[in-house]
Amino acid sequence: MLTQAQSLSQYLIALAQQHRTGELVVQSTTTDPWKLYFYSGRLIYATGGQHSVRRWYRCLRRHSAEFSPSWIAKMRRPDDLWEVDFINQAIQCGHISLNQAKAIIQSIVDEVMLTLVDYRSEDVQWNPNRMVSQQVVFLSVQQALVRSQKIYSHWQTMGAEHLPTLLPQDLPYLCPIVINPKGLRLHVTEAKYERLARWMQGNITLWDIAAQTNRSLTDVIQLLQPLVYQGWVDFQQIPDIPAPYAPQRVIPSKTPKLRTKGLIACIDDSPLVSRVMAELVQPLGYEVLPVTRPVEQISTLSQHQPDLIFLDITMPNISGYELCKFLRRTDAFYDIPIIILTGRDGMLDRMRAKMVGADDFLAKPPSPDKVAQLLAKYIPGEPLD
Secondary structure: OOOOOOOHHHHHHHHHHOOOOEEEEEOOOOOOOEEEEEEOOEEEEEEEOOOHHHHHHHHHHHHOOOOOOHHHHOOOOOOOOHHHHHHHHHHHOOOOOHHHHHHHHHHHHHHHHHHHOOOOOOOEEEEOOOOOOOOOOOEOHHHHHHHHHHHHHHHHOOOHHHOOOOOOOOHHHEEEEEOOHHHHHHHOOHHHHHHHHHOOEOOOOHHHHHHHHOOOHHHHHHHHHHHHHOOOEEEEEOOOOOOOOOOOOOOOOOOOOOOOOEEEEEEOOOHHHHHHHHHHHHHHOEEEEEEOOOOOOHHHHHHHOOOEEEEEOOOOOOOHHHHHHHHHOOHHHOOOOEEEEEOOOOHHHHHHHHHOOOOEEEEOOOOHHHHHHHHHHHOOOOOOO
């Protein structure tokens, strides 16, 4: 929680210096809350506030000239925050490169940071157990603040106090419209009037204009300033556009679920391994959470908070050792027992597993007796009612 003497920028820097991992929610009385996601003190994504969907589309189009909405129609239902998951899927399908993904994510984060750089709010919430599966770019909080403060300071030297608002959380999201066409026509050439009118039809914001004309936001504001002063152009608010994916509403079952001893996560790219593990642990009173795409399903894993994790070493997109190291550095998984699941059981493998924070080893194929021993060892006994 922010103290009275601490600004939001100072709080963000403190999170970075403490190498925190989680979600920061900044509440607003006029818009949806902003959400910033950290991994080990680095910014990995940001969303919320005004026009989060417009922002996502805008940054995707700006850094991917071949973007098409048809990409999304062919993608599977997202496992994570849809904005991040669709970017991950676009990389996997070859629609965008890693460098394009990095530019998209940095642009999204920079827009949110500019919105918050001088924002006054003490209503913030830190959620250490919430993450998104973004492993492409890790941004410096300090550098993002410097970039935003530079732009904001430039606004303050532009004489922009005559505009409807100087606040960064409002101005870029406004839509310019021509309110005096006759006066504007008398003072600009017909060609320039047609160009200006094309951008002021009441359906795009200052952010959108900057992206579509490949100009900076400051350049767009400077271009429109004299037109606003003369009373030819004004600003209005417009709504966000619909999201390409709306989470399905989950209707609670009226039938109470049977109580179990605990939840076991099985992280393995093979669904067969999860099925085998379920056959072994369910008779012992446990449920199994299969995780076949760990990078994409990290938020699902965090949401369910398993009592123990079986983790395969060899997976196509990430090493089990690296994933174990990531989990151990995250508050949500710091104390959860992690059992390395592998076909290799050498001394070197065991040493490496210990170095990244694993608790034990289980050789493939797993034996029922060994699985039962590990569950009894690492999950406190709790008899079923």
